[in-house]
Amino acid sequence: MKLIVLGGGPAGMTAALQARELHAEVTLLESKRAGGTSVNDGPAPVRTLARAARLARDAGSWETFGLQGARPHIDLAAVLANARRVAQYAHEKKHMAEYIRSTGVELIEGVGPAHFLDQHTVQVAGGRTW
Numbered sequence: 001m002k003l004i005v006l007g008g009g010p011a012g013m014t015a016a017l018q019a020r021e022l023h024a025e026v027t028l029l030e031s032k033r034a035g036g037t038s039v040n041d042g043p044a045p046v047r048t049l050a051r052a053a054r055l056a057r058d059a060g061s062w063e064t065f066g067l068q069g070a071r072p073h074i075d076l077a078a079v080l081a082n083a084r085r086v087a088q089y090a091h092e093k094k095h096m097a098e099y100i101r102s103t104g105v106e107l108i109e110g111v112g113p114a115h116f117l118d119q120h121t122v123q124v125a126g127g128r129t130w
């Protein structure tokens with residue numbers, strides 16, 4: 001059996017891996033990069049931003065705890081860059097793309113949003129079809 005999975009987030013990766021376990025020939029098309037919201041846009045970078053917010057907030061109560069010092073200046077560009085760095089770190093640490101490929105799934109990343117041309121044909125940016 002041949003299967004095409006659209007989207008390499010947790011749902012798509014799970015579907016692709018389970019299909020491989022059932023010996024299907026699987027192609028996983030990911031618009032951007034494997035990992036989905038969980039790794040690339042969601043928890044990892046957002047929690048890093050939240051940590052920065054908590055640190056900035058806590059600086060407002062230093063004096064209550066007998067601590068002295070100027071409140072930190074918030075460099076938003078640096079805060080955002082750090083959130084991206086953490087997301088990248090999480091991505092690299094998990095070796096998701098390598099792992100998926102090692103199971104025999106054909107993973108194709110960075111293809112833009114795939115769309116159906118008809119009931120049996122999927123196309124990605126650049127015109128390639130399956």
Ligand SMILES: Cc1cc2nc3c(=O)[nH]c(=O)nc-3n(C[C@H](O)[C@H](O)[C@H](O)COP(=O)(O)OP(=O)(O)OC[C@H]3O[C@@H](n4cnc5c(N)ncnc54)[C@H](O)[C@@H]3O)c2cc1C
Pocket residue numbers: 006007008009010011012029030031032033034035036037038039041042043046112113114115
């Ligand atoms: C701030 C934040 C914090 C979160 N915290 C948690 C948490 O603590 N615990 C938890 O369990 N969940 C958490 N979540 C939710 C979790 O991230 C999602 O439930 C999970 O990512 C959903 O997985 P998914 O595979 O369905 O979708 P997604 O992760 O969104 O993956 C979809 C993938 O499909 C790709 N795609 C979309 N359309 C196409 C197309 N047409 N063609 C090709 N590719 C396409 C996208 O690029 C994306 O990579 C959080 C979410 C956010 C935003």
